[in-house]
Amino acid sequence: MKNTVVTSQAPAPRGFRDVLQEELAARCADNPRYSLRAFARDLGTDHSSLSQVLRGRRRLTERTLRAFGAALGLDASTLDGYVALEARRADPGADEAALRSVRELTEDALAVVSGLEHHAILELTHLDAFRPDVSWIARVLGLTPDEVNIALQRLIRLGMLTMEAPDRWRDLTGDRTTVVRHVGRDTVRHLSEQVRRRALDEAAGDAGREFSATTLAVDTARVPEALERIARFRRELVELLGADGARDGVYHLEISFAPLTRTPPETP
Template sequence: MIFKNYIDAGIFMKNVNSCVENPNDNFVEKLKEIFSRRSEKNSKYSLRAFARDLQIEPSLLSKIMRGLYPLTEAMLQRIARRLGLSEEEIANLVQEFRLQNKALEEGKAEKANTFFPIAIDHLKYISESYHIDLLALIETVDFKNDIGWIANRLDLSEEKVKDAFDRLVRLGYIVLNEQKVTLGKPQYSTLGFPSTSDSLKQMQATSLEQAIKALFKVPLNERSQSTLTFAVDMKLIPKIIDEINSFRRKINKLASVEGKRPTEVYHLSLSLYPVTTRNNRR
């Protein structure tokens, strides 16, 4: 799933790579080694026969051996026992599987925190937040390179979508390769821009307008909007902001690491501000 996150007046968009990563490379090599040994002993021993011995479908075994199907730990153990491996060998394979899986998840989390800055001179051209929404929409699994379809999904006019699309192509944020549409970079960020930037404020404002629109149009089970009003010692504000940032990072990690097949574009908007006027601001 793709999220846009707002922090210190900054906006960034994240995406998740859709390729299948395999945490059981060592086990796949073991499978290939055993199949090769059996084939050498019996020239008629086929992949179909190997699948029969392992009690799985030949097509599934083919995908596993080509690294195209990520096994679960339980499935790995089941196949390993059908191979006749010792409990010690199985335990070693499981340990390797867990270590590789942990490394993959940590790698995804690290990748999820790498961003490419939007050029500051470009921001004035894409200050309406639907430009970022369009970039995020490209990463959904059912994206169609069709102006009418995009307009319907983002609830915008076709003219506005066409102008935004052309602008993003011209600025290099969208790349067209024949009929295929991809992002120029995997993740974009406006963090680090001056919080006084008028373009950045405009981007924030349009997003808040969308939040109001969602309040009246989107079913409650598809959104979460709430407000907390409280009295506070100003000395605690930095600590509260740190807690908000920690929560934002947690949501970011959840969406980036566990979101395998994004279907929708969401905003996560976090605002903390005073409603009282301090004496020194009067």
């Protein structure tokens, strides 16, 4: 089962520093005890250096960027994009092509993050019954062969999938669950719409599925605890379903927990 935070693989046009800040924020949200010091340790650096990088006081060298990126599990092609972007920032006269390349890569990566079919194809390759045949994939996922081929091109281009032998395709993102977190609202909306459409699709058959939503009034002081439980639940489910056994289906779990009300002003 995969456990990739795909969001981190989407090179945001704002730069690698923003990725680090978003990742730190995400980890702090997942774990209230997480800190800058812990993040520095996970990235293989000291907290003073990391702090300077995050505040823009220290330049991100290519070596540091690649080391941090590797620690975050980003793939080489994504890191190439960030390196090009940082080079462009350091030298405003750098080749326009470098920026264009980053833009193309960004579009590809965002399409992968928000397109359910990409994750589904990667997961399919782990099935015992997987067949490296576009018509078969299209039939299983309810897509057209053209849609499958467009997704395949993106996955190969981003280094997430390889056809390593005529009868063997390999998911290069690892044998883990794909987790999509902390992406832009449009991306989340697009992914949610696809999932909802699929979940309600009668043609998908009556195989086990759960589709429910609850709206409730909450004590906002307990929200951090709720977020922690959600993260734990997701981990436990991944462990349960990732255990040994036949792999004969691809499922998507989507958890959405967000305020419908704006934060009330603090009472004096």
